[in-house]
Amino acid sequence: MVSGKGGVGKSAVAAGLALLAQRRGQRVLAMEMGSPGGLSAHFGTGALGFQPREVRPGLHAMQMVRSDALLEYLAIQLNIRGFSGFGPFARAFDALATTAPGIREIITIGKAIWEVKEDRWDVVIADAPPTGQIGSYLRAPSTIAELVPGGKVRAQADMMRDMLADPKITEMVLVTLPEELPTTETEETMDWLAAEKVIPSPRLIANRVLLELTDPSTPPGPLGEAAELHRALWRGQQEWLRRLPPEHQLPYLFGVFTPGEVAARMCDEFETIT
Amino acid sequence: MTATLLVTGGGGVGKTTVAAAIAIRAARTGLRTLVVTVDPARRLATTLGVTNLGNEPQPHEDEPNLWAAMLDASASWRAVAMRHADPDVAIRLADNEFFRAASEHFPASQAYAAADQAATFVQAKAWDLVVVDTPPSGGGIDFFTAPAQMADLVGGRLLRWMTGGPLPGRRLLFNAAGRPMLRMAGSILGSDLLERVAEFLLDLRTTYDGVSRRGREIEQVMRSAAILVVTTSDPAPVWEAIKFYRELPKLASTPAAVVFNRILPEGWATATSPVGASPVLANNLARWSAETVRQRDVRDEFSARYGAQVATIPWSMSPPTDLDGLAGMLEDAHGMPWGSFGIE
Numbered sequence: 152m153v154s155g156k157g158g159v160g161k162s163a164v165a166a167g168l169a170l171l172a173q174r175r176g177q178r179v180l181a182m183e184m185g186s187p188g189g190l191s192a193h194f195g196t197g198a199l200g201f202q203p204r205e206v207r208p209g210l211h212a213m214q215m216v217r218s219d220a221l222l223e224y225l226a227i228q229l230n231i232r233g234f235s236g237f238g239p240f241a242r243a244f245d246a247l248a249t250t251a252p253g254i255r256e257i258i259t260i261g262k263a264i265w266e267v268k269e270d271r272w273d274v275v276i277a278d279a280p281p282t283g284q285i286g287s288y289l290r291a292p293s294t295i296a297e298l299v300p301g302g303k304v305r306a307q308a309d310m311m312r313d314m315l316a317d318p319k320i321t322e323m324v325l326v327t328l329p330e331e332l333p334t335t336e337t338e339e340t341m342d343w344l345a346a347e348k349v350i351p352s353p354r355l356i357a358n359r360v361l362l363e364l365t366d367p368s369t370p371p372g373p374l375g376e377a378a379e380l381h382r383a384l385w386r387g388q389q390e391w392l393r394r395l396p397p398e399h400q401l402p403y404l405f406g407v408f409t410p411g412e413v414a415a416r417m418c419d420e421f422e423t424i425t
Numbered sequence: 426m427t428a429t430l431l432v433t434g435g436g437g438v439g440k441t442t443v444a445a446a447i448a449i450r451a452a453r454t455g456l457r458t459l460v461v462t463v464d465p466a467r468r469l470a471t472t473l474g475v476t477n478l479g480n481e482p483q484p485h486e487d488e489p490n491l492w493a494a495m496l497d498a499s500a501s502w503r504a505v506a507m508r509h510a511d512p513d514v515a516i517r518l519a520d521n522e523f524f525r526a527a528s529e530h531f532p533a534s535q536a537y538a539a540a541d542q543a544a545t546f547v548q549a550k551a552w553d554l555v556v557v558d559t560p561p562s563g564g565g566i567d568f569f570t571a572p573a574q575m576a577d578l579v580g581g582r583l584l585r586w587m588t589g590g591p592l593p594g595r596r597l598l599f600n601a602a603g604r605p606m607l608r609m610a611g612s613i614l615g616s617d618l619l620e621r622v623a624e625f626l627l628d629l630r631t632t633y634d635g636v637s638r639r640g641r642e643i644e645q646v647m648r649s650a651a652i653l654v655v656t657t658s659d660p661a662p663v664w665e666a667i668k669f670y671r672e673l674p675k676l677a678s679t680p681a682a683v684v685f686n687r688i689l690p691e692g693w694a695t696a697t698s699p700v701g702a703s704p705v706l707a708n709n710l711a712r713w714s715a716e717t718v719r720q721r722d723v724r725d726e727f728s729a730r731y732g733a734q735v736a737t738i739p740w741s742m743s744p745p746t747d748l749d750g751l752a753g754m755l756e757d758a759h760g761m762p763w764g765s766f767g768i769e
Contacts, residue, residue: 373696383742406715
């Protein structure tokens with residue numbers, strides 16, 4: 152599960168990790184769990200569908216579609232098949248999902264867990280919802296278990312909760328930036344995770360980290376101005392890196408890169424640190 | 426006449442800072458100005474004097490004409506719905522676990538509460554300009570769609586489906602249990618659960634007139650407001666900005682400008698290092714030069730493709746933390762549509 156505050160580059164990190172696993176010959180499923188478009192841009196594939204599509208040899212990618220996931224959940228998890236009038240049902244379900252807590256989230260996270268349970272993949276990498284929303288997804292199995300006293304749904308929820316919390320099955324990566332707001336939001340998320348214990352403790356990756364300039368001089372003109380800006384930004388970043396030390400740092404990418412190039416760069420970086 | 430400026434944009438682009446800077450500038454041109462913000466960084470909150478909780482506008486100690494208020498991000502539309510409910514219904518709602526859950530988890534609920542509070546400030550007619558730093562929930566667009574979403578939820582779309590009737594009474598609810606889809610849903614979730622949801626929706630339905638009337642008032646405030654979309658030149662915020670720029674004309678009004686924050690000096694695009702320069706610094710300049718070119722390309726494409734007015738704010742070495750620093754960040758801004766929100 153790869154999460155982080157919006158705009159920190161978590162889709163790029165998820166894509167980079169998926170490419171790394173693929174390079175190492177693993178069977179990989181990359182899943183867009185939150186808003187669509189992030190992963191597909193980094194794979195350069197165009198819009199993804201609910202059915203996993205092979206985007207590189209051995210690397211499949213898919214996008215969460217809640218109504219499809221619900222059908223699959225009913226059919227496979229609960230053994231309810233073949234009801235008609237799905238259109239109205241889907242619309243009504245959507246309304247129910249906005250009212251009753253945990254339903255939207257359990258369908259989404261349930262799909263990811265089901266793909267892990269299946270023996271089709273060596274690793275499932277989820278581009279998860281941002282940290283602002285991740286709590287309600289990770290807590291969804293517990294929420295459902297509190298609301299539904301028994302039956303199939305309850306049993307499924309208990310199973311999901313156990314798999315999510317199992318460090319042999321689930322890992323979480325939080326992506327952050329060395330800036331004030333991403334740092335404080337990441338700290339809050341880590342505190343929440345430590346208290347709720349719904350998932351093993353996360354690994355922290357800081358993105359867009361500037362390297363220190365080894366030349367302290369400031370000549371006149373743009374040469375010195377660019378050096379001064381770089382140093383000021385670098386000093387600011389160091390403050391946040393000290394406050395919340397990450398396990399890994401990814402370098403700032405200067406200039407024009409397509410999302411595909413960004414993911415490939417990330418993958419190369421991971422190659423050097425793992 | 427109160428002018429209203431809604432400052433929108435993705436997370437991490439400096440939207441709150443830009444809103445604060447505009448408000449200070451407005452106050453210094455003599456306009457009685459209220460800046461309304463959500464969840465500001467601590468240093469900025471201190472500068473604006475909004476460290477205390479609660480959402481009553483506070484006059485700024487050092488800046489005449491400036492007021493600041495912080496929207497209560499934890500406020501749900503619970504208060505709004507309760508305001509429109511009869512006393513006995515209100516008591517039942519307060520006890521209902523689905524009402525509690527919906528007011529906490531319904532994604533539009535916080536955005537609705539924020540929009541409601543902001544509209545209240547505008548309607549108070551106590552200021553010449555109200556600058557609203559819109560909350561980021563749901564990608565920020567929730568702030569604009571929340572009134573309609575609320576009316577839709579309260580209006581009983583789900584309830585109509587559950588009961589099969591246009592406007593069910595309490596008795597009809599129990600006939601509904603015979604419908605095949607409900608039987609199926611009941612067998613999965615337990616019929617008791619669905620019944621509790623339906624009862625909650627019936628109670629909520631009684632607040633419809635009040636909530637939808639208030640929703641129309643909020644929409645009216647948004648439609649007469651000026652809008653700025655703030656972004657940096659990074660791909661994710663730009664993608665958000667495009668979404669705002671395309672959606673907002675339908676929901677409120679066409680944004681007066683797209684403001685690109687953290688812009689590098691134009692001259693760096695073509696700057697080259699002198700012969701004999703330190704290789705470390707030359708390499709550094711080349712990288713920032715490439716970044717400058719990329720920023721310019723992003724802006725050019727935005728204005729060419731979407732016909733947007735583009736404004737720029739330079740990248741400052743350190744984030745401004747006092748009033749003068751905030752006011753100063755707009756001194757070298759270009760293309761700001763000051764007139765559209767009443768600043769000379």
